Amino acid sequence: MSQAVLEFREVSKRFNSLNAVDRVSFSIQAGEIFTLLGPSGCGKTTTLRLIAGLEEPDDGEILINGKPVAAPRRGLVLAPDKRQLGMVFQSYAIWPHLTVFENIAFPLRVRRETDGVIRRRVHEALDSVGLAGFSERGATQLSGGQQQRVALARALVYAPALLLLDEPLSNLDAKLREQMRLEIRALQKKLSLTILYVTHDQAEAMTLSDRIAVVNGGRFEQVGTPAEVYEKPATFFVGEFLGRMVSLDGTIIKSGADLWIHVAVADVRLVVRGDPAKTFQAGERVRLICRPEDIEILSAGEIQQNQLPAQIEQVAYLGDRFEYQVRVAGVSFIVAAAKKHRYDAGTAVRLSIDPGRLNIRSA
Amino acid sequence: MKPTAVAVPSSKFTFRLRPIRLAEFLALALLIVAMGLPLFFLLVGSFNLAPPGKAAVYGVNNWVNAFTDPGTLGALWMSFLLSVVRLIPAMILSVLVAWLIARTDMPGGRTVESFCWIAYFVPDFPLTLAWILLLDPSFGFLNTAAKGLPFIDVPLFNPYSFWGIVWVHTSTSGIWFKVMLLVPVFRRLGASLEEAARVAGANTATMLRRITLPVLAPMILAVSVLSFIRGLQSFNTELLLGTPAGIYVYSTRIYDYLQREPRAYGEATALGSVFLLVLGILLFFYWKYLSGDKKFTVVTGQGYSTLRVKLGKWRYAALGGCLLYIAVMMILPLLFLVIGSFMRRYGFFGIAAPFTLAHWQNLFSDPIFFVALKNSLIIASVTALGGILLYSVIAYLLVSRRTVTKPWLESLCWIPHVLPGILLSLGVLWLFLSTPLRTLLYGTVWGIALALILADSPVTTQAFKAGLLQLGADLEEAARVSGASWAYTYRRILLPLLAPIAAAVGLMNFGSALTSISTPVLLYSHQSRPLAILLLEYSFTGELERAAALGLLITVIIGAMMIAGRKLGLRLAGSS
Numbered sequence: 030m031s032q033a034v035l036e037f038r039e040v041s042k043r044f045n046s047l048n049a050v051d052r053v054s055f056s057i058q059a060g061e062i063f064t065l066l067g068p069s070g071c072g073k074t075t076t077l078r079l080i081a082g083l084e085e086p087d088d089g090e091i092l093i094n095g096k097p098v099a100a101p102r103r104g105l106v107l108a109p110d111k112r113q114l115g116m117v118f119q120s121y122a123i124w125p126h127l128t129v130f131e132n133i134a135f136p137l138r139v140r141r142e143t144d145g146v147i148r149r150r151v152h153e154a155l156d157s158v159g160l161a162g163f164s165e166r167g168a169t170q171l172s173g174g175q176q177q178r179v180a181l182a183r184a185l186v187y188a189p190a191l192l193l194l195d196e197p198l199s200n201l202d203a204k205l206r207e208q209m210r211l212e213i214r215a216l217q218k219k220l221s222l223t224i225l226y227v228t229h230d231q232a233e234a235m236t237l238s239d240r241i242a243v244v245n246g247g248r249f250e251q252v253g254t255p256a257e258v259y260e261k262p263a264t265f266f267v268g269e270f271l272g273r274m275v276s277l278d279g280t281i282i283k284s285g286a287d288l289w290i291h292v293a294v295a296d297v298r299l300v301v302r303g304d305p306a307k308t309f310q311a312g313e314r315v316r317l318i319c320r321p322e323d324i325e326i327l328s329a330g331e332i333q334q335n336q337l338p339a340q341i342e343q344v345a346y347l348g349d350r351f352e353y354q355v356r357v358a359g360v361s362f363i364v365a366a367a368k369k370h371r372y373d374a375g376t377a378v379r380l381s382i383d384p385g386r387l388n389i390r391s392a
Numbered sequence: 393m394k395p396t397a398v399a400v401p402s403s404k405f406t407f408r409l410r411p412i413r414l415a416e417f418l419a420l421a422l423l424i425v426a427m428g429l430p431l432f433f434l435l436v437g438s439f440n441l442a443p444p445g446k447a448a449v450y451g452v453n454n455w456v457n458a459f460t461d462p463g464t465l466g467a468l469w470m471s472f473l474l475s476v477v478r479l480i481p482a483m484i485l486s487v488l489v490a491w492l493i494a495r496t497d498m499p500g501g502r503t504v505e506s507f508c509w510i511a512y513f514v515p516d517f518p519l520t521l522a523w524i525l526l527l528d529p530s531f532g533f534l535n536t537a538a539k540g541l542p543f544i545d546v547p548l549f550n551p552y553s554f555w556g557i558v559w560v561h562t563s564t565s566g567i568w569f570k571v572m573l574l575v576p577v578f579r580r581l582g583a584s585l586e587e588a589a590r591v592a593g594a595n596t597a598t599m600l601r602r603i604t605l606p607v608l609a610p611m612i613l614a615v616s617v618l619s620f621i622r623g624l625q626s627f628n629t630e631l632l633l634g635t636p637a638g639i640y641v642y643s644t645r646i647y648d649y650l651q652r653e654p655r656a657y658g659e660a661t662a663l664g665s666v667f668l669l670v671l672g673i674l675l676f677f678y679w680k681y682l683s684g685d686k687k688f689t690v691v692t693g694q695g696y697s698t699l700r701v702k703l704g705k706w707r708y709a710a711l712g713g714c715l716l717y718i719a720v721m722m723i724l725p726l727l728f729l730v731i732g733s734f735m736r737r738y739g740f741f742g743i744a745a746p747f748t749l750a751h752w753q754n755l756f757s758d759p760i761f762f763v764a765l766k767n768s769l770i771i772a773s774v775t776a777l778g779g780i781l782l783y784s785v786i787a788y789l790l791v792s793r794r795t796v797t798k799p800w801l802e803s804l805c806w807i808p809h810v811l812p813g814i815l816l817s818l819g820v821l822w823l824f825l826s827t828p829l830r831t832l833l834y835g836t837v838w839g840i841a842l843a844l845i846l847a848d849s850p851v852t853t854q855a856f857k858a859g860l861l862q863l864g865a866d867l868e869e870a871a872r873v874s875g876a877s878w879a880y881t882y883r884r885i886l887l888p889l890l891a892p893i894a895a896a897v898g899l900m901n902f903g904s905a906l907t908s909i910s911t912p913v914l915l916y917s918h919q920s921r922p923l924a925i926l927l928l929e930y931s932f933t934g935e936l937e938r939a940a941a942l943g944l945l946i947t948v949i950i951g952a953m954m955i956a957g958r959k960l961g962l963r964l965a966g967s968s
Binding site: 081082083108109110111112113114115116118119120121122124125126135136139140180183187193 | 864866867869870871872873874875876877878880884885888889
């Protein structure tokens with residue numbers, strides 16, 4: 030395996046008694062977009078600041094391109110300016126007293142490049158973020174989206190080993206956000222950048238990332254491709270954070286070497302695809318978890334596996350679909366359905382859950 | 393990669409941490425010596441029966457003397473009485489004027505506001521002199537003019553009295569600063585609160601009485617208490633007007649103790665300590681009950697108010713009233729200061745050739761004037777530059793999360809806010825006299841500059857802190873991550889961004905250093921006498937005309953600087 034661009038080994042950071050980052054280990058390979066996804070205060074920004082050298086870890090080791098940049102046990106902490114990184118701040122941190130050109134040229138001037146090189150590279154960077162011709166503007170005369178692009182250009186102008194993006198899109202409006210998401214992805218492919226991306230927006234994480242780390246309480250709950258973390262959430266928190274979850278309590282009826290496990294939910298028997306790594310005893314209380322989109326409302330006469338009787342409690346018309354609040358075995362949840370049928374509140378319906386998409390856990 | 397790549401040894405760690413820690417501990421040590429020690433010496437000194445610099449003899453005699461002297465408690469009581477009595481009309485007028493400017497359709501509100509800003513910076517000592525020229529029983533212009541009226545044969549006005557002091561304070565510190573504090577509060581009052589009252593059926597008067605004033609009451613009260621405390625610290629007016637009539641406040645009493653032969657250090661210090669105690673209690677309650685954020689959340693509410701009260705034809709009357717107040721309280725005395733400086737013998741308009749340039753010529757041919765001017769310029773420049781350097785670093789440390797001694801730094805910085813100039817100066821005097829600093833700083837311009845720098849600490853630190861907080865840490869961190877060292881970041885990013893604040897603060901401190909009397913009054917010697925003290929001496933020796941000329945000169949310098957500063961400040965506000 031090639032050299033990891035970034036490696037965390039059991040890194041911890043405490044603020045007073047709070048474990049902001051709790052013995053975290055991971056690595057990022059060249060050319061990938063690695064996203065830290067989590068709610069605010071989960072430690073994702075602290076992780077990013079540890080990489081940049083803006084915070085010092087209490088324990089563990091951080092390596093960039095195989096070189097340790099922070100290892101408190103050995104008394105090693107490299108200053109931010111010695112780490113050769115690029116970073117886009119949530120606030121963009123565009124220096125208001127400098128022009129666009131001078132903002133972007135700053136990292137090059139620090140590195141004592143010649144004027145010719147600076148001019149060429151700044152214009153290349155401006156081109157790549159679509160701001161050609163803006164170089165003499167005052168930094169404060171730019172719109173939010175333009176400032177964001179300047180911050181991006183400044184971060185990548187000297188081709189850093191790793192680009193750190195701290196919620197770079199959170200201050201933009203929804204439309205611009207979608208556009209910038211695509212542009213960042215395209216830029217990353219074109220320049221084969223390695224990016225560490227921090228966000229609390231799961232849609233952003235899903236569309237941008239090669240891999241996602243879902244962060245909670247200073248720990249990585251799961252690291253995987255977008256599909257992995259969405260389809261096979263390792264914990265309930267991960268599942269919940271990435272979308273809606275439906276959770277039903279049941280009791281194991283039959284389980285064995287057999288691939289299929291039978292579970293009683295209320296008085297209905299459901300089959301679930303088992304996990305060879307996990308076995309259950311008959312009579313054990315379990316929890317069945319799936320996504321609402323894996324639940325279908327059956328039309329009259331239609332027969333499917335895993336049928337559950339349900340009651341429609343409320344109907345919402347969303348234009349492109351209906352959303353029904355349904356009640357099954359004492360639990361209410363929302364299921365979306367196409368517009369071909371409309372069920373009124375109070376109607377009894379049958380639901381069907383795809384057995385391959387039900388996850389089973391000990392209660 | 394070989395493990396030897398970790399050859400970056402622990403020295404790198406210490407190198408990285410040292411500068412900011414070093415700066416922090418240096419700043420702390422400096423503040424403890426410069427702020428903490430004067431306070432300490434003041435408290436300890438009150439129990440020391442020997443004069444500073446001699447072997448200490450401890451006892452409570454100073455306190456006994458201070459309290460058995462009937463003048464002492466009287467002086468404390470007079471301080472309170474004067475501060476309260478002059479606060480009441482000033483507060484009522486300030487609320488009225490602020491309301492007129494911010495919440496009504498009175499024309500020219502901006503002009504009135506700007507004028508308050510300029511008036512705030514007019515130094516109080518020359519203004520007090522001007523009122524003497526106007527009101528003095530024997531030669532005051534208004535008294536002489538009144539004598540021409542029938543049935544009046546005794547002087548109508550007497551500035552050397554309780555009410556004279558109250559009146560002159562209404563002119564010098566009166567409403568100017570309070571209006572500046574209150575106008576933004578009135579402007580920011582959430583429009584929705586008043587609009588809701590109108591929609592609910594209240595007319596203007598009901599809305600004002602039931603909504604506007606109650607909502608603003610905490611802020612008005614806070615401004616009142618702040619003004620009251622600042623009023624207690626006043627010195628100049630009481631010295632000029634109170635002393636001839638035997639009216640002493642605690643600050644002039646302290647000055648009086650130290651003018652005696654031999655200097656009564658012990659009594660002065662005991663009185664200062666008592667006052668410090670009282671002030672500490674007052675400030676404790678102020679902070680505890682009034683300066684909290686919670687009470688003002690509504691006031692800093694959403695949206696600027698567009699709802700302005702329509703005054704109808706009264707709006708010109710309102711403007712007329714404001715302009716009349718400005719004319720009587722500011723323009724009239726300044727005008728007579730000008731006239732006074734050009735009169736052969738002030739008040740004698742009838743003599744042949746009453747006007748002369750002699751006083752100005754005397755002033756400019758007096759070698760003492762040039763020494764004082766030089767001293768003042770050195771003191772003011774050192775104060776301004778030293779303040780910028782010291783407090784920008786301290787403010788940086790205060791906003792930095794890495795600082796570990798933040799509470800200590802912060803409290804030390806606020807000490808001068810509590811300490812009136814005369815007490816600070818007394819504390820510094822103790823520090824100079826009882827330590828080896830005596831030979832170095834006592835009686836020198838550097839010693840005076842040091843005391844003035846200390847006095848500037850709260851406001852200057854606050855200004856830099858606000859500036860740094862507004863900039864945010866991101867701008868600095870972005871530079872660091874981009875590869876810039878701390879020094880490069882400071883030079884290319886922080887310094888240019890803080891320059892406007894530094895300029896404004898420097899200008900302000902330069903100005904206050906030029907006019908301050910109560911701080912240098914115990915610290916100067918004949919070699920280090922600044923202009924403001926020379927002005928004090930001229931007034932004491934009865935050379936009122938020359939004093940008028942010098943006072944006018946100082947006023948003009950300050951005025952020009954403050955107008956330049958306002959331009960600077962406005963540009964700063966416009967660009968951000």
